[in-house]
Amino acid sequence: MSTVNTMRVITQNALGGPEVLEVAEVERPAPRANEILIRVHAAGLNPTDWKHRATGGFLGEPPFTLGWDVSGVVEAVGVGVARLAPGDEVFGMLSYPWGHGSHAEYVAAPARAFVHKPAGIDHVQAGALPLVSLTAWQALVENAQVQPGQRVLIHAAAGGVGHVAVQIAKARGAYVIGTASAAKHDFLRELGVDEAIDYRETDFSEAVKDVDVVLDMLGGETALKSLRVLRPGGIVVSIVPMGKPDFYEEAERLGVRAVRMLVDADRADMESIAELVEAGKLRATIAATFPLADAAEAHALGATGRTAGKLVLTVD
Ligand SMILES: NC(=O)c1ccc[n+]([C@@H]2O[C@H](COP(=O)([O-])OP(=O)(O)OC[C@H]3O[C@@H](n4cnc5c(N)ncnc54)[C@H](OP(=O)(O)O)[C@@H]3O)[C@@H](O)[C@H]2O)c1
Numbered sequence: 001m002s003t004v005n006t007m008r009v010i011t012q013n014a015l016g017g018p019e020v021l022e023v024a025e026v027e028r029p030a031p032r033a034n035e036i037l038i039r040v041h042a043a044g045l046n047p048t049d050w051k052h053r054a055t056g057g058f059l060g061e062p063p064f065t066l067g068w069d070v071s072g073v074v075e076a077v078g079v080g081v082a083r084l085a086p087g088d089e090v091f092g093m094l095s096y097p098w099g100h101g102s103h104a105e106y107v108a109a110p111a112r113a114f115v116h117k118p119a120g121i122d123h124v125q126a127g128a129l130p131l132v133s134l135t136a137w138q139a140l141v142e143n144a145q146v147q148p149g150q151r152v153l154i155h156a157a158a159g160g161v162g163h164v165a166v167q168i169a170k171a172r173g174a175y176v177i178g179t180a181s182a183a184k185h186d187f188l189r190e191l192g193v194d195e196a197i198d199y200r201e202t203d204f205s206e207a208v209k210d211v212d213v214v215l216d217m218l219g220g221e222t223a224l225k226s227l228r229v230l231r232p233g234g235i236v237v238s239i240v241p242m243g244k245p246d247f248y249e250e251a252e253r254l255g256v257r258a259v260r261m262l263v264d265a266d267r268a269d270m271e272s273i274a275e276l277v278e279a280g281k282l283r284a285t286i287a288a289t290f291p292l293a294d295a296a297e298a299h300a301l302g303a304t305g306r307t308a309g310k311l312v313l314t315v316d
Pocket of ligand 1: 046184262
């Protein structure tokens with residue numbers, strides 16, 4: 001149990017499998033200028049958590065505490081923070097990648113990136129949404145500027161990013177095609193997908209054409225094939241490393257656009273996401289919740305790559 005000056009965090013002292021994760025008690029941070037200290041109630045998990053746990057990724061060598069999603073209550077504010085106050089319920093994403101550390105009882109975060117949690121959703125919902133919704137919003141709205149009636153292909157549409165991307169694309173009035181294994185097609189239809197493709201049985205590049213926008217989270221061959229289903233001027237937004245430099249050359253040759261992006265913490269985008277939630281147009285499907293101390297179990301499940309929707313850590 002943490003004391004008034006300490007907090008429990010999930011930490012790791014070595015890179016490796018879920019077993020390297022451990023609970024530690026550390027000093028509770030004080031919010032610096034323009035920061036808020038958040039008492040974390042729920043924090044989503046994302047593939048970037050297990051990738052960083054195993055490889056160090058952007059963060060290099062441990063020790064470090066992972067986690068970028070946050071929903072919680074403002075405990076204290078740093079100098080200069082006027083928009084938020086202690087007691088406010090907030091949700092948002094820590095700066096990606098350097099601001100990590102939400103898999104903890106408390107986290108200090110840039111006030112600028114956080115918005116009020118919509119009253120109609122609980123902390124588990126709000127903790128599940130930020131990273132995946134910001135990713136989908138920045139891919140579909142900022143980069144691709146999806147328009148009503150456009151044909152949007154979303155790969156891995158049942159996953160964390162995919163299932164919110166479907167809802168955002170539908171909210172923009174798009175015709176949405178999603179890929180998933182057959183067992184997840186009912187889920188895709190509930191989300192609003194107009195056409196579901198079983199990627200295990202059907203080569204999507206032979207089944208769809210004249211697509212305006214593809215959201216790619218698989219990279220490699222899937223990214224290259226995605227370029228070929230676009231109409232002239234269409235765009236593939238990929239959110240995974242390409243590994244294939246010919247992605248951009250192939251795009252140029254075909255007269256289409258290819259973009260690769262990293263999610264970025266942004267308050268204006270969080271406001272747009274909160275508006276969609278308030279309008280009842282965006283909800284996370286919660287695959288499972290785990291108490292903070294069971295983070296290793298959550299990592300192991302997430303790393304299977306088969307979950308539908310989101311995994312979330314809860315903090316009492
Ligand atoms: N660049 C960025 O800023 C950024 C941001 C967020 C995420 N990402 C990356 O995007 C990827 C997806 O993230 P996520 O949170 O959506 O992951 P996730 O929730 O773990 O995705 C799981 C889903 O992927 C589906 N899937 C796996 N292989 C597939 C395939 N070949 N075709 C279609 N669906 C497939 C699975 O469905 P089935 O069981 O039916 O196969 C499952 O529902 C990760 O690599 C993540 O690191 C990048």
